[in-house]
Amino acid sequence: MKTIWNLLALIGLLVVVGTGYGLYKAWPTLSELRPALAKFEPGTFDPKFTEVYLDFAKNLMESMDPGIAMTWSVPVKEGIGVEEVKDSLKSIATERNFLFVGEAPFYKQVEAITGKPYRHISFLSFCDAEVGKMMADYRDAYTGFMxxxxxxxxxxxxxLWLHAMNLDFMIHGGRELPAELKKEAIRVRNVIREMMNRAAVGDF
Known part of the structure; x- marks a missing residue:
């Protein structure tokens, strides 16, 4: 019995020492966060704030890669070619009143530099100018998503795969957006998801 008590006492001591050491190491960071924590208002965050970051944490732990965790990825159905996927994306964009801004054929740039064939990687850009204006008027930094x-x-x-940045971080990942902006941002988010899912199966 005495041995068990001694063991428990040792474990308790190790926990105390470990906690103390952790606080010692973290104190500089905690000190830097103090001004931000003083302004912290949980009630101002979007209702889906916790859900978004829990999903991110889950994806990060599974993949151990932040790029994968922050990205929507949809596999393209076998038998569907590159040009068919692109045409489908453009067609669905037009259907949803999205403007096709242009294409950046990254693979051609790589081939021009290396002089060797490269696998297909291209970036297709789409825009809803009215929503873009709302975003820019709300916060200049949001233009980085456009x-x-x-x-x-x-x-x-x-x-073949389709990849896009997860817009849920912009929409739900911080202070709740103004109602009208949030509604339109969610609409844009849903259109992007629809475009990816439908184009991946060859739907026009």
Whole structure:
């Protein structure tokens, strides 16, 4: 019995020492965060704030890659070619009153530099100018999300994928957006998801 008590006492001591050391190491960072924490108002965050970051944490732990965790990725159905996918994306964009801004054929730039063939990687840009204006008027930094981009990528095994930045971080990842802006941002988000999902199966 005495041995068990001694063991428990040792474990308790290690926990105390470990906690103290952790606080010692973290104190400089906590001190830097103090001004921000003083302004912290939980009630101002978007209702889906916690859900978005829990999903991100789950994806990050599974992939161990922040790029994967912050990206929507949709595999393209076998038998559907690059040009068919692009035409589908453009067609659905037109259907949803999205402007096709242009395409950046990244693979051609790589081939021009290296002089060697490269797998297909291109970036298609789309925009809803009215929503873009609302975003820019609300916060200049949001222009960094514009225009909406969908990457058409042939992976190293030759399979086609569609990738796009997860817009949920912009919409739900902080202070709740003004009602009208939030509604339009969610609409844009849903259109991008629809474009990816439909184009991936060859739907026009």
């Amino acid at each position: 225009p909406c981009r969908i990457a058409v990528v042939e992976d190293k095994q030759g399979k």
